[in-house]
Amino acid sequence: MSIFRSSSAFVGRGAELAALRAAYQDEIGRTVLISGDAGIGKSRLVHEFTTRLGSGPRVLTGRCLEFGNDGLPFAPFLSPLRSLAISSPGDWGAVLLAIERSADDRPLVLVLEDLHWADVSSLQLLTFLVANLAHDGVFLIGTCRAPSGPLRQLVAELVRSPAVQLITPAPLSRHETGRQLAALLAREPEPTLVTRVFERSRGNPLFVEALSACPEDIPAELRELLLAGLPPLADDEIQVLTLASIAGTTVGHEVLAVVSDLPEPKLHQALRRLVDKHVLLATGTGYAFRHALVREAVYHRLLPVERTGLHARFVAALSGMPEHVAQVAAHAYAAGDHTRALQAAWEAATQGPP
Secondary structure, eight states: OOSOOOOSOOOSOHHHHHHHHHHHHOSSOOEEEEEOOTTSSHHHHHHHHHHHTTTSSEEEEEEOOSSOGGGSTTHHHHHHHHHTTOOOTTOHHHHHHHHHHHTSSSOEEEEEEOGGGOOHHHHHHHHHHHHHOOOTTEEEEEEESSOOHHHHHHHHHHTTSTTEEEEOOOOOOHHHHHHHHHHHHTSOOOHHHHHHHHHHHTTOHHHHHHHSSOTTSOOHHHHHHHHHTSOOOOHHHHHHHHHHHHHOSEEEHHHHHHHOOSOHHHHHHHHHHHHHTTSEEEOSSEEEESSHHHHHHHHHHSOHHHHHHHHHHHHHHHTTOGGGHHHHHHHHHHTTOHHHHHHHHHHHHHOOOO
16 A cells, blocks of 8 residues: 555746646747756646646646666657657658647647656757747657756756746645645645644655655655655765665765775766756755655665664764764664763763853
8 A cells, every 4th residue: 555645736836827827828938947856746736737727738748767868769759759740750851740730620749757767869859849840839848856967968958939838837835735734635634734744844745645645654654655766876875875864864074084995086076977967955064854754765775784873984984073062972872882982972972162
């Protein structure tokens, strides 16, 4: 049984729907890219928009396959083009002509989902269509997670065009989270439940669904979803991300440099890639997980003996740094060294103000 409850209520996307409607009615802006974290509601937004258009336009939807798209060129275009009787997506001119002709008698809405998994050929065809579509009956929608790598550069180039609009759905507010919970639970939620779910989900609608029944724990299904949503990571990146999860939701660069056994240049490279891939955020003096639930998922993926050993590693690395004595206490306790934890906690309590 899935832990993801669902409801017919559509909460907190009035501005985004209005932006889509305005773009659809604009004779110049014929392409909209919707970008956001996994679970933020990109596909639901598109579904609500196309449903509210009624039976007037023809809606064709194609999706990228999760991972492995390098072996399947033009993956998101295959289903829509098959509906248009186009057998060769490699002939871009023919694709353009067929799409525009199909809109002569009835508007066409072409939806391309999950472009963060698109292969290079798909991104090239998308760029060609955006640059050359001239028929005012064709409306193109693409969805993707926060872009990185080739897609990041492509999105930056596309949105320079007046024909392209970028929509980034915001997290739900506390009030909107409460409205979603009310729809999911079929009752008014307690204020404490709304606050706790809002704090843990940070307004991500999918996380609200998963946490509605168990706000204090990450269900295994949600944990797997969070881990599956991470981009492919190199060994150095995995090592750094694991250490960051041991440190907590945020970690100072100085701490990572001391605990990691990577040379400084490799550590910098790994951190740069993790920031570029939108896994970590750079803060003033360190790094934070983009979402606290991702940190918890990475942390709980480790075996208990692995977590204990890494906490002990933090204790050993930070013990000679008085400014981190409170962290030493926490890591020692997590490592099962209660004597050292009590000693460090006492030291932290008796320290004067910085």
